[in-house]
Amino acid sequence: MPEPPRRQGTILVVDDDDVSRMMMESVLRRGGFASILTARSGEEALTILSGITPDCVLLDVVMPGIDGFEVCRHIRATPRTAGVPVIIQTALDGAKDRQNAFRAGATDVLVKPLEAYELIARVSVHTANRMMTARLEEYHHRMEAELEEAQGLMAALPPDTERLEEFRALGIAFNDHLRPSSAIGGDYWTAWPFEDGRVGFFAGDVSGHGVSAALRAFLLHSLLVPPPTFAEDPVLLAAHLDRRIHQAFQGSRHFVAGVIGILDPVDGVLAYVGGGFRDGFIRRADGSSESVPLSGLPFGLVPDMPRSVRVRPLVPGDALVLFSDAVVEIADHPDAPADADAFRLWAMAMIAQENPPLDQLAQRLGDRFAERFGDHVSDDLMILSAAITRPPDMP
Amino acid sequence: MPEPPRRQGTILVVDDDDVSRMMMESVLRRGGFASILTARSGEEALTILSGITPDCVLLDVVMPGIDGFEVCRHIRATPRTAGVPVIIQTALDGAKDRQNAFRAGATDVLVKPLEAYELIARVSVHTANRMMTARLEEYHHRMEAELEEAQGLMAALPPDTERLEEFRALGIAFNDHLRPSSAIGGDYWTAWPFEDGRVGFFAGDVSGHGVSAALRAFLLHSLLVPPPTFAEDPVLLAAHLDRRIHQAFQGSRHFVAGVIGILDPVDGVLAYVGGGFRDGFIRRADGSSESVPLSGLPFGLVPDMPRSVRVRPLVPGDALVLFSDAVVEIADHPDAPADADAFRLWAMAMIAQENPPLDQLAQRLGDRFAERFGDHVSDDLMILSAAITRPPDMP
Structure with a gap:
């Protein structure tokens, strides 16, 4: 046998x-x-x-x-x-x-x-x-369990409550809605104050998915926080990101689609460099809205990319709204916004109807969006708003 | 019904x-x-x-x-x-x-x-x-698939072939053996040249396991490459790591056990700051060996930790050998080294027997170790050797 x-x-x-x-x-x-x-x-x-x-x-x-x-x-x-x-x-x-x-x-x-x-x-x-x-x-x-811990690390990258209070004292109310898809990913934003009362920020999306995108987002974070000494010039900061990201991601064909911005609540100006991110919009105090084009090559794709700054007035009552791909990449819902303009119109209609406080714009938009289309969102979802809430404290 | x-x-x-x-x-x-x-x-x-x-x-x-x-x-x-x-x-x-x-x-x-x-x-x-x-x-x-891609990103952190050639021209042959456990982890090393022919390096282990440890290792990497301007002073670099790691890992009780070193092949000196890493050893040209204590608080545990530099002569024919926990944390094999001294003795016996080329020390030690104890290794395994191969090119 x-x-x-x-x-x-x-x-x-x-x-x-x-x-x-x-x-x-x-x-x-x-x-x-x-x-x-x-x-x-x-x-x-x-x-x-x-x-x-x-x-x-x-x-x-x-x-x-x-x-x-x-x-x-x-x-x-x-x-x-x-x-x-x-x-x-x-x-x-x-x-x-x-x-x-x-x-x-x-x-x-x-x-x-x-x-x-x-x-x-x-x-x-x-x-x-x-x-x-x-x-x-x-x-x-x-x-x-591993990914949950990693999600916690990712979630801790944006400014914490204390830092948000600091920005608020300068007259800028940042507000975010971050809803990671099941795995961790590469949606990311951060902001940092300058001594003169201006505030720099970055919002973006690291290419790729999952663990690798999260690793790249961590590397990106370290390039921005604390900001390099020349960070108050968005063109120099963009060149820094282009060079460092290109070097760090070399050979992987990965990049970071995003936007570098500097908010100046004293002079009422937003200066920014777009890097292939979805177009954002400004919701004006009078209820109107306008698109903020963020086109341009993503950061890190080419090391010596000439970049130029665009500026927009941004005064008390105005709010800048930025968002990631997940918001406009919902294929299987007939009412879902198909592009950045469609999302702007959807958002403006929501704001007109509910009139949410300026310092809760992103959360409210995100909540309404998730209620409506949440089951169809397959990517990490990020909405970020930066409202100029009041004239800054004058010395 | x-x-x-x-x-x-x-x-x-x-x-x-x-x-x-x-x-x-x-x-x-x-x-x-x-x-x-x-x-x-x-x-x-x-x-x-x-x-x-x-x-x-x-x-x-x-x-x-x-x-x-x-x-x-x-x-x-x-x-x-x-x-x-x-x-x-x-x-x-x-x-x-x-x-x-x-x-x-x-x-x-x-x-x-x-x-x-x-x-x-x-x-x-x-x-x-x-x-x-x-x-x-x-x-x-x-x-x-996600972890495999992430492993690739982790594996790309240490110096590449071109960079290793650069070090070799300076008279220093780095050689590593990195064997990740199934999941990605936090074992990590890097090195960078100074203009005067000295070479700085860091080798260490980020606390925690898996994806989170890898995320932290990416952050650590960005603090070291490119090195800050004051990196030629290991005490200043250690203070930088302590402050930045503490800030970045805040509240998580995580840290980095490792060693900062500067190799000077011209004057024949190793200057280093130990940060709670396993004691390494120097294998001398005459066949003797001596332990290199790397004790001290791990980096990032306390932001303002006074640190001191220790020095050792390191001349042509000598090699510094560093290794991670995995080498001495094998519980279920009767012959496995129980501590850093036991590993040093095991390694010296192996070297005496096989006499491997100085510029392949880590690989050979790693291969022999994996043959002998590989099935019992459950953590990421790193062995790093830095041999002074010859007097440097003089101008």
């Missing part, structure tokens, strides 16, 4: 009949299973199950005390064992028993008398399935 | 008998399955399977032409469908058929005449299992 294959997994055999139990154990051993536990009653099975999670349970129905159905229900009701396959053995004429077995949560039902070949085949299939699923589940849980 | 639960998944029913096939389809529909495909022959089944991957196949054995066993073997032999559960129906007296069904790779065998309840129960169990497993497998593949 050829040596049977060695089979992984622990099998629990439960039967009050000594001959049946020993027969099953012997068949399973000959079939290659080395780790077999046995219980002579439902009570004994539950005791074993309280300490051990087998990979398959082979269960007799009719036993004095706790019967097979009850053991099965207990296994299904206990989270730790809920996924363990349970094979219930019934008598040949027990159609009602088979039905009850499935009702109790059995994975499979075996008809007595058992054929050795079939017993091994069924236990093997269920045990192998279970072990593979358990491995995949373990991986899933481990990665989700 | 209560409404049956809606069940997900596509079932393929294969039977040449019209009545049987329609009966099974009807039972499954009443059981809540909405997506059911049918085939009247093995040939038709294979045609359907060439374009569609069902979540469960219900298969008659005896059919003219290609029979059920052959269809089942085809499903198992095709990678795309290999995991699809196959339920084969056999006649009640067909013990041999049941055995052949399992031999052909059947997941389950159903005895005719079929009970409606049992048919639904078995198809439901197998379909639900399959769909969950497929989802988990899809997740696993997607994450592995």
